[in-house]
Amino acid sequence: MSKILGIDLGTTNSAVAVIEAGEPKIIENKEGNRTTPSIVAISKSGDRLVGLLAKRQSVTNPKNTLFSIKRLIGRKFNDSEIKKDREWLPYELKESANGGVEIKMQDKFYRPEEVSAMILQKLKTDAGEKIGEAVNEVVITVPAYFDDAQRKATQAAGEIAGFKVRRILNEPTAAALAYGFNKKKDEQIVVYDFGGGTFDLSVLEVTADTIEVKAVGGDTHLGGDDFDQKIIKWIADEFKKQEGIDLSKDTLALQRLKEAAEKAKHELSTTNETELNLPFITSGDSGPKHLVMRFSRTQLEKLVGDMIDKSIAITKQVVVDSGFKLSDIDEIVLVGGQTRMPAIIEAVRKLFGKEPNRTINPDEVVAIGAAVQAGILQGEVKDILLLDVTPLNLGIETLGSVMTKIIEKNTTVPTAKSQVFSTAADSQTSVEIHVLQGEREMAQDNKTLARFILDGIPPSPRGLPQIEVTFDIDANGVLSVKAKDKATGKEQSVRIEASSSLSKEEIERMKKDAQLHADEDRQKRELVDLRNQADSIIYTSEKSLRDAGEKVDPAMKKDIEEKVEILKKTKDGQNGNEIKSALSNLSSSLQKIGEVLYKQASPEKPEDNNTSSENVKEAEFEEKKDDK
Amino acid sequence: MSDEEIKKEEEVGVLEKCEKEKKDYLDGWQRAKADFLNYKKDEGRRLEDMAKFVISGLIQDILPIMDSFDLALGHDLSKESERGVLLIRSQFEDVLKKRGLEQIKTESGDNFNPEVHESIGEVESEHTEGTVAEVVQKGYRFRERVIRPARVRLAKNKK
Numbered sequence: 001m002s003k004i005l006g007i008d009l010g011t012t013n014s015a016v017a018v019i020e021a022g023e024p025k026i027i028e029n030k031e032g033n034r035t036t037p038s039i040v041a042i043s044k045s046g047d048r049l050v051g052l053l054a055k056r057q058s059v060t061n062p063k064n065t066l067f068s069i070k071r072l073i074g075r076k077f078n079d080s081e082i083k084k085d086r087e088w089l090p091y092e093l094k095e096s097a098n099g100g101v102e103i104k105m106q107d108k109f110y111r112p113e114e115v116s117a118m119i120l121q122k123l124k125t126d127a128g129e130k131i132g133e134a135v136n137e138v139v140i141t142v143p144a145y146f147d148d149a150q151r152k153a154t155q156a157a158g159e160i161a162g163f164k165v166r167r168i169l170n171e172p173t174a175a176a177l178a179y180g181f182n183k184k185k186d187e188q189i190v191v192y193d194f195g196g197g198t199f200d201l202s203v204l205e206v207t208a209d210t211i212e213v214k215a216v217g218g219d220t221h222l223g224g225d226d227f228d229q230k231i232i233k234w235i236a237d238e239f240k241k242q243e244g245i246d247l248s249k250d251t252l253a254l255q256r257l258k259e260a261a262e263k264a265k266h267e268l269s270t271t272n273e274t275e276l277n278l279p280f281i282t283s284g285d286s287g288p289k290h291l292v293m294r295f296s297r298t299q300l301e302k303l304v305g306d307m308i309d310k311s312i313a314i315t316k317q318v319v320v321d322s323g324f325k326l327s328d329i330d331e332i333v334l335v336g337g338q339t340r341m342p343a344i345i346e347a348v349r350k351l352f353g354k355e356p357n358r359t360i361n362p363d364e365v366v367a368i369g370a371a372v373q374a375g376i377l378q379g380e381v382k383d384i385l386l387l388d389v390t391p392l393n394l395g396i397e398t399l400g401s402v403m404t405k406i407i408e409k410n411t412t413v414p415t416a417k418s419q420v421f422s423t424a425a426d427s428q429t430s431v432e433i434h435v436l437q438g439e440r441e442m443a444q445d446n447k448t449l450a451r452f453i454l455d456g457i458p459p460s461p462r463g464l465p466q467i468e469v470t471f472d473i474d475a476n477g478v479l480s481v482k483a484k485d486k487a488t489g490k491e492q493s494v495r496i497e498a499s500s501s502l503s504k505e506e507i508e509r510m511k512k513d514a515q516l517h518a519d520e521d522r523q524k525r526e527l528v529d530l531r532n533q534a535d536s537i538i539y540t541s542e543k544s545l546r547d548a549g550e551k552v553d554p555a556m557k558k559d560i561e562e563k564v565e566i567l568k569k570t571k572d573g574q575n576g577n578e579i580k581s582a583l584s585n586l587s588s589s590l591q592k593i594g595e596v597l598y599k600q601a602s603p604e605k606p607e608d609n610n611t612s613s614e615n616v617k618e619a620e621f622e623e624k625k626d627d628k
Numbered sequence: 629m630s631d632e633e634i635k636k637e638e639e640v641g642v643l644e645k646c647e648k649e650k651k652d653y654l655d656g657w658q659r660a661k662a663d664f665l666n667y668k669k670d671e672g673r674r675l676e677d678m679a680k681f682v683i684s685g686l687i688q689d690i691l692p693i694m695d696s697f698d699l700a701l702g703h704d705l706s707k708e709s710e711r712g713v714l715l716i717r718s719q720f721e722d723v724l725k726k727r728g729l730e731q732i733k734t735e736s737g738d739n740f741n742p743e744v745h746e747s748i749g750e751v752e753s754e755h756t757e758g759t760v761a762e763v764v765q766k767g768y769r770f771r772e773r774v775i776r777p778a779r780v781r782l783a784k785n786k787k
Binding site: 021043044049060251278280283288 | 663666667692695696699700702703704739740742743745746747748749750758764765773774777779781782
């Protein structure tokens with residue numbers, strides 16, 4: 001069966017996705033880009049251009065370059081929106097015979113659906129070439145506020161482009177589908193869509209088998225492009241203050257400013273400050289001028305803060321309109337490139353008191369969701385093939401009561417993983433396997449799934465035995481844990497049926513707990529790791545001194561013994577830095593001893609302890625008090 | 629129908645259900661295995677693409693530095709300084725060339741072609757209207773693909 005495309009036909013950019021091997025995937029266009037500008041033009045030489053090529057000639061051909069067609073589609077010429085848009089759109093509009101809108105390009109008038117069809121046509125051709133087969137069916141997304149006429153016109157655009165339009169899908173619904181929220185019965189979802197030119201807010205409700213739009217709102221002239229403009233203006237103003245030169249008249253300088261502003265905006269999503277560096281930006285009376293200034297995240301947030309506040313105010317209002325309270329909202333989905341901005345994420349998080357969903361690329365999430373819908377229509381997403389993931393980390397308790405992860409959360413099951421551990425004390429003959437589930441660093445903060453003991457380990461120095469622990473989860477979520485002593489082949493195992501039977505609430509609570517205690521846990525864990533290091537180095541020191549016997553200079557021996565004592569005293573304290581310095585003091589003294597021993601080395605005195613254990617142990621079991 | 633016949637019919641039903649399930653599972657398994665094999669095959673290509681993508685991102689970030697050299701050379705420098713800057717620029721360009729960067733050749737009077745040009749304005753010129761009057765920023769190809777079009781001003785007739 002031929003594939004069905006999912007298309008996000010956007011105001012400024014469009015994207016295409018398809019289901020491949022059961023997973024939605026964005027398809028690149030002919031130019032190798034994952035999004036295509038929603039722009040159509042007829043060039044001065046008479047060629048029809050779509051996408052990036054149309055954009056590249058828009059400056060010198062504004063009257064014949066059509067963009068933002070989505071603002072016109074399905075509307076009446078007398079709509080108040082159209083009246084407003086006519087004031088700033090550079091191309092010519094006229095009223096059609098039936099009261100609709102027609103747009104002039106070169107000498108001909110086109111209906112908006114014909115223009116959108118040209119964009120869809122390009123997407124169709126490029127996708128067909130990329131997939132290797134013609135695609136004739138499509139799911140197209142539209143804003144949730146689109147009325148019947150706008151939906152019909154969008155459908156007509158698809159048909160003109162030669163598609164069979166299988167579904168006109170709401171953009172917020174698509175975003176929710178991309179995250180698989182159609183399976184979350186009786187939940188309320190907010191989709192916060194901050195695009196390049198428009199801001200849309202939707203409240204959705206997932207019922208038995210539909211996703212219903214409860215309320216929509218937004219601002220059709222608020223978007224990331226406004227942010228760029230503010231930044232450009234700020235830089236130009238600063239430069240004028242510094243050098244007295246106005247850059248806004250110089251097209252090349254402005255172009256460079258625009259690129260620098262976009263780059264700075266992107267960088268400030270991950271760093272706190274960036275440098276704008278544009279050498280030779282212009283020339284003054286005294287020669288060339290350079291633009292060098294620092295731009296910080298705080299400055300950016302000051303520049304655009306009012307626009308973010310506006311979007312938050314709209315969000316609050318729309319949630320009220322939907323009849324829900326902010327606390328009723330179960331999930332928030334972020335859509336649109338601008339939502340990468342930390343200040344926006346923070347504002348949304350603060351408003352709802354929840355972490356918004358943003359793991360899927362916000363520029364692509366709507367197209368991805370359209371492809372998911374297409375997949376449902378073509379029957380590719382079959383239930384029996386759906387594989388589960390483990391919701392929480394699974395692991396065992398190791399030395400110092402820490403949890404060592406064996407299978408990390410979000411691993412697709414069925415799966416099996418194993419790791420080799422060793423003993424923590426000399427002549428330790430048994431180990432306890434304490435199977436844990438959870439997100440926290442310390443064993444006692446996680447849920448105990450089982451405990452069992454593997455005994456009969458032949459007495460040997462610590463770190464020498466190799467005990468392989470294997471975790472195996474089958475497709476039904478049944479966890480088997482096996483511990484095997486590699487030397488004797490002796491093994492012990494346990495089957496845990498209930499490993500995945502945690503309720504959703506329980507999983508959420510555990511995840512939240514982990515977030516809440518992340519810092520504190522990390523500190524505890526670091527302390528334990530330091531103590532373990534301390535124990536190990538004390539052991540090595542004492543052993544080395546014993547082994548070396550008379551070969552070591554008494555002064556050196558005393559020095560080490562003292563430092564061991566200091567470390568023994570500090571290691572159980574709470575001050576990590578003290579332990580660290582005691583550790584490094586001892587280890588540098590120990591190196592000196594090593595040098596001395598090496599110099600007088602005889603072949604029957606190999607330093608076997610360190611080398612052999614390094615290969616084996618990733619962690620050590622806690623010593624059992626009752627071992628025999 | 630006797631009890632035995634009813635029982636037989638039920639058994640046939642169960643068997644049919646099993647057969648169907650068996651088929652579904654085998655289908656799913658085969659499909660998963662095929663997907664996996666294809667994925668493995670594609671992985672090499674994907675890694676290659678990824679490497680290309682990473683380099684092209686880096687080169688895109690570097691292009692403004694090339695521009696700055698061009699801009700510097702457009703200003704009055706002492707003869708030796710100019711030669712020095714020119715040498716640094718060509719040193720720099722050599723490295724990028726070896727990685728697959730290629731300058732798009734554009735001259736005044738060339739026809740405007742949006743596949744390799746981006747117009748940023750118009751200027752009065754001797755050249756035919758609508759053709760390239762001046763190149764204000766060089767364009768580049770990276771491994772056949774245009775990673776940045778040449779920024780040009782188009783000719784318009786003298787009034």
